[in-house]
Amino acid sequence: MEHPLLKKLVTEVQRYQNKEFLKAAMAVCALSANSDDEISVAERYRIDYAIASEPALQIFDEKKATRMLDDFIFALQEDGNSAEEILHNKVHSVAGDHKKARTLMRVAYLIITADREIQNGEMQEFERLCRLLDLDPVQVWAQLSERNTASATNDI
Numbered sequence: 001m002e003h004p005l006l007k008k009l010v011t012e013v014q015r016y017q018n019k020e021f022l023k024a025a026m027a028v029c030a031l032s033a034n035s036d037d038e039i040s041v042a043e044r045y046r047i048d049y050a051i052a053s054e055p056a057l058q059i060f061d062e063k064k065a066t067r068m069l070d071d072f073i074f075a076l077q078e079d080g081n082s083a084e085e086i087l088h089n090k091v092h093s094v095a096g097d098h099k100k101a102r103t104l105m106r107v108a109y110l111i112i113t114a115d116r117e118i119q120n121g122e123m124q125e126f127e128r129l130c131r132l133l134d135l136d137p138v139q140v141w142a143q144l145s146e147r148n149t150a151s152a153t154n155d156i
Contacts, residue, residue: 022060023068024094027087028104028129030072032111035125039073046114050107056100092132101133102140109144 029050033043051057051065075083094100108129112122130137 018056018059020090020093021056021097021100022065023090024100025054025057025104025107026065026069026072027090028108029069029111030076031084031087031091031125031129032108032122034073034076035112035122036119037121040115042114043111046110050110054103054107056103088128088132091129095132095134101135104133105130105135105140106144109141109148113148 029047033039033047047069048066051062051069057065072083072087076087091104094104105126108126112118112126126141127137130140
């Protein structure tokens with residue numbers, strides 16, 4: 001039988017070890033959603049969905065993640081380029097971990113494609129995020145598009 005305190009300790013250690021990943025994920029959400037200079041309802045819904053359903057984010061308190069996201073969005077709207085640079089640095093901190101980097105780009109893709117209208121600024125931000133994570137933006141976009149198309153076909 002598993003001891004409740006041990007389970008809680010394991011969860012706390014996972015949160016602590018992945019705190020930088022949470023910051024990077026919320027930075028990706030804020031940057032992706034704000035890349036077309038407005039955050040649509042569809043984009044916000046996709047962000048909330050990603051926070052609630054992405055396995056790598058499920059160890060975190062959803063309310064804390066949402067507060068962090070709101071703070072990042074507010075900073076982008078108030079401080080513009082300065083906040084953008086700080087958030088890009090948070091994303092770059094995950095560059096050495098390929099699995100986490102791919103997860104972040106899955107989240108970015110979900111947000112950017114949420115309203116089915118992909119703006120130039122959104123694609124530029126997607127490419128910038130990929131470069132920060134040492135990923136090939138063309139390859140990542142193609143793989144995510146292929147996966148999304150296959151998923152949509154399976155839903156029919």
